[in-house]
Amino acid sequence: METLRVALGGRSYPIHIGTGLLEDPRLYAPHLASRRAAVVTNEVVAPLYLERLERALKQAGASTTSIVVADGEGAKDWRTLDAIFERLLAARCGRDSVIVALGGGVIGDLAGFAAAVYQRGIPFLQVPTTLLAQVDSAVGGKTGINHARGKNMIGAFHQPLAVIADVAALGSLPDRELRAGVAEVIKHAFILDAAFVDWLEANIERLLGREPGTLEQAVRRSCELKARVVAADEREAGVRAILNFGHTFAHAIETGAGYGAWLHGEAVAAGMVMAAELSVRAGLLARPDAERLRALVARAGLPVAGPALAPGRMLELMQVDKKAERGELRFVLLSAVGNAVVRGGISEAHVLAAIATGTLPQAPATAVQ
Amino acid sequence: METLRVALGGRSYPIHIGTGLLEDPRLYAPHLASRRAAVVTNEVVAPLYLERLERALKQAGASTTSIVVADGEGAKDWRTLDAIFERLLAARCGRDSVIVALGGGVIGDLAGFAAAVYQRGIPFLQVPTTLLAQVDSAVGGKTGINHARGKNMIGAFHQPLAVIADVAALGSLPDRELRAGVAEVIKHAFILDAAFVDWLEANIERLLGREPGTLEQAVRRSCELKARVVAADEREAGVRAILNFGHTFAHAIETGAGYGAWLHGEAVAAGMVMAAELSVRAGLLARPDAERLRALVARAGLPVAGPALAPGRMLELMQVDKKAERGELRFVLLSAVGNAVVRGGISEAHVLAAIATGTLPQAPATAVQ
Numbered sequence A, B: 001m002e003t004l005r006v007a008l009g010g011r012s013y014p015i016h017i018g019t020g021l022l023e024d025p026r027l028y029a030p031h032l033a034s035r036r037a038a039v040v041t042n043e044v045v046a047p048l049y050l051e052r053l054e055r056a057l058k059q060a061g062a063s064t065t066s067i068v069v070a071d072g073e074g075a076k077d078w079r080t081l082d083a084i085f086e087r088l089l090a091a092r093c094g095r096d097s098v099i100v101a102l103g104g105g106v107i108g109d110l111a112g113f114a115a116a117v118y119q120r121g122i123p124f125l126q127v128p129t130t131l132l133a134q135v136d137s138a139v140g141g142k143t144g145i146n147h148a149r150g151k152n153m154i155g156a157f158h159q160p161l162a163v164i165a166d167v168a169a170l171g172s173l174p175d176r177e178l179r180a181g182v183a184e185v186i187k188h189a190f191i192l193d194a195a196f197v198d199w200l201e202a203n204i205e206r207l208l209g210r211e212p213g214t215l216e217q218a219v220r221r222s223c224e225l226k227a228r229v230v231a232a233d234e235r236e237a238g239v240r241a242i243l244n245f246g247h248t249f250a251h252a253i254e255t256g257a258g259y260g261a262w263l264h265g266e267a268v269a270a271g272m273v274m275a276a277e278l279s280v281r282a283g284l285l286a287r288p289d290a291e292r293l294r295a296l297v298a299r300a301g302l303p304v305a306g307p308a309l310a311p312g313r314m315l316e317l318m319q320v321d322k323k324a325e326r327g328e329l330r331f332v333l334l335s336a337v338g339n340a341v342v343r344g345g346i347s348e349a350h351v352l353a354a355i356a357t358g359t360l361p362q363a364p365a366t367a368v369q
Helices: A025-032 A046-059 A078-090 A105-117 A131-137 A167-172 A175-192 A194-208 A212-232 A239-244 A247-257 A264-281 A287-299 A311-320 A348-357 B025-032 B046-059 B078-090 B105-117 B131-137 B167-172 B175-192 B194-208 B212-232 B239-244 B247-257 B264-281 B287-299 B311-320 B348-357
Strands: A002-006 A013-018 A036-042 A063-069 A098-103 A124-128 A142-147 A150-157 A162-166 A331-336 A339-343 B002-006 B013-018 B036-042 B063-069 B098-103 B124-128 B142-147 B150-157 B162-166 B331-336 B339-343
Touching: A002 A212, A013 A212, A025 A046, A025 A162, A036 A046, A036 A078, A036 A105, A046 A063, A046 A098, A046 A167, A063 A078, A078 A105, A078 A142, A078 B078, A078 B142, A078 B150, A098 A105, A105 A124, A105 A131, A105 A142, A105 A150, A105 B105, A105 B150, A124 A131, A131 A167, A131 A175, A131 A212, A142 B078, A150 A247, A150 B078, A150 B105, A162 A167, A162 A212, A167 A212, A175 A194, A175 A212, A175 A239, A175 A264, A175 A287, A175 A331, A175 A339, A194 A212, A194 A287, A212 A239, A239 A247, A239 A331, A239 A339, A247 A264, A247 A311, A247 A331, A264 A287, A264 A331, A264 A348, A287 A331, A311 A348, B002 B212, B013 B212, B025 B046, B025 B162, B036 B046, B036 B078, B036 B105, B046 B063, B046 B098, B046 B167, B063 B078, B078 B105, B078 B142, B098 B105, B105 B124, B105 B131, B105 B142, B105 B150, B124 B131, B131 B167, B131 B175, B131 B212, B150 B247, B162 B167, B162 B212, B167 B212, B175 B194, B175 B212, B175 B239, B175 B264, B175 B287, B175 B331, B175 B339, B194 B212, B194 B287, B212 B239, B239 B247, B239 B331, B239 B339, B247 B264, B247 B311, B247 B331, B264 B287, B264 B331, B264 B348, B287 B331, B311 B348
Parallel strands: A013 A162, A036 A063, A036 A098, A098 A124, A124 A162, B013 B162, B036 B063, B036 B098, B098 B124, B124 B162
Antiparallel strands: A002 A013, A142 A150, A331 A339, B002 B013, B142 B150, B331 B339
16 A cells, blocks of 8 residues: 655645555544544445445444435536435434545545535545546545536535545446546646656556556556645645646536536546647647647547537537636646646637547537537 | 724635725725626615615626525525526636625525635625624624525535625614624623623613614624634634534524524524523523523513423424534533533433523423424
8 A cells, every 4th residue: 555645734634545445444543433424425336335335434433324326427416415415414414424435536526515515514535436536536625516507616625534545446447437537647647747648658558457556556646746736736726727637628528418428537538639739729839749648548548539519619618617717718738748837818719720620520510509 | 994803814804894884895896806796685685785785896896796585594595505606607707706795694604605615615705784794694704504404504614805894784674683683792792701791781772772883882892702713713623612602502493493483693592591591500600690691682672582392392403403413412601701611411401491491481382392
């Protein structure tokens, strides 16, 4: 097991990465002794890991309540959240209870937000079971739910007590979800660490083949990079925005295609290709560097183009997105492999062209309004 | 105008108290220049003050959107909150927008919570128009909504940018609501400041008669006392709990009687009488001191007893309340006039007796289950 640390003063916390961690009571005990733990998970993850987790929590001295919600992005809404509150109140969970998020990004966001606002905030633990959650969403304290008008529109910054990333859990992950997680690994490499890009180019097949050491290395390096950015800018007042590389496009893809049609990581993959294209058109990035990104995305089996949406419609969806402030869209762009910058004042023509380049060629884009 | 300060480091903010402040653009300008202001108010307050506030906000350089919700405690729910999000998103309010809460405690809690979670948190201003909000709820950053299973169960600590308390607005307040605000003034005095109790005993009729200087003095002293407690313990990890004097009983009264049947301040008044009675029974307080509280509550025209609920039912409702941790109820009690303590391990018999003493004698308490 390796342990990293997210340095946030009084809100600092460890990220444990290794094999078999999910069932190790010693990792839970420091946070739980004699408290009540409310596990929030979904109907897919529960049969796989819930019993083992509950046993570990009990061995750590906690009494447990488990709340199983539906699988998928559709569960990230107020209705599910309210059902969680109902269960927490029925079980008389007080302000000394701890929520344990067992699952992927949706569960982490949902359970984390429940913890952020239940009785004005109770602590929570992240036990991510997908690659996407282990390398990205479980770290950094972003929590929230979707609104009919946009993704992650309602939420809070709420840091967990600890992240317990058991790479053994990735063994049960469907291939498509593994690839979606790889998209965020690629993102961290391209915005922050050219050497990590080299490493990924050399190891992408081993990573997709779930070679345990390779998985662990990818999770560790991603967490290190993300933890550093979060420590520098917890609430996204500045540098943290670079973690949204590809995301302004991705959120529009997800909304435009309907929640759940695209996995978040798939949308991020296509969004990064668009953002790299925009970086080239804005004169920031050399075309061969954008091609490296596209090639790695393709090798990971991820989409290099968005769904069949007219570029104008994509742009409209992007403007609803929360990065649109004072009416102007701001983009995270690459200035080199391993280096990202945030830029406003990008011409709409460049944006539309970048979207068009990254749109599936066979799609009747102009027919969709 | 007087200006106090809530000392919370980077989250410090001013409380402005005076006459005619609501329409003074100079108080808004420092927080709003060239930003979008979304005013949240209700259908009773809007016809009285919305136009004047909008004019001041525009003079301060902001563009404005106004959101008018229903009046009353019933609006403090998820449905109303979601309608606010819908309007904010439709108006394309981004993370640089500012919410302005114009109204009483319900509006402050609701609009403050909307600000706390909209796009993971945007700033807000409190413009309280009731005595209760000016002396208590607008200061300190507690925001939230109710759940069918209990009051204020969902919420966040989110400090405003400033509190602008215009005592001229109290002129339009119904008598019953004025009295409800006086309950919180009495609370601050009894838990923190014996000299302020003396002052209230000497000035209660002038206060109820809305003598401007007396109102302003009561608001200022209450805000001073509350600001000091909040600065010492922002998130209620310790001393701030004393501000809940009477509230464990009050929340049970409000829930038991049905939201809205009792005003919050009325429930607090009866709850304080019960808490003082419990303080005497627990051996902490001399009976004449409890009688001083009861007499002042009565002179303020506030209830000195709860609704017709069996003490056992009251106790059950109190145990759902969030102050019930690890199964044990903790109470804020008085050890003297002007001094409060938090105590657990109080015998249930004492609690039931305190409730019974503070129950309307004519009510068929034992018939209600």
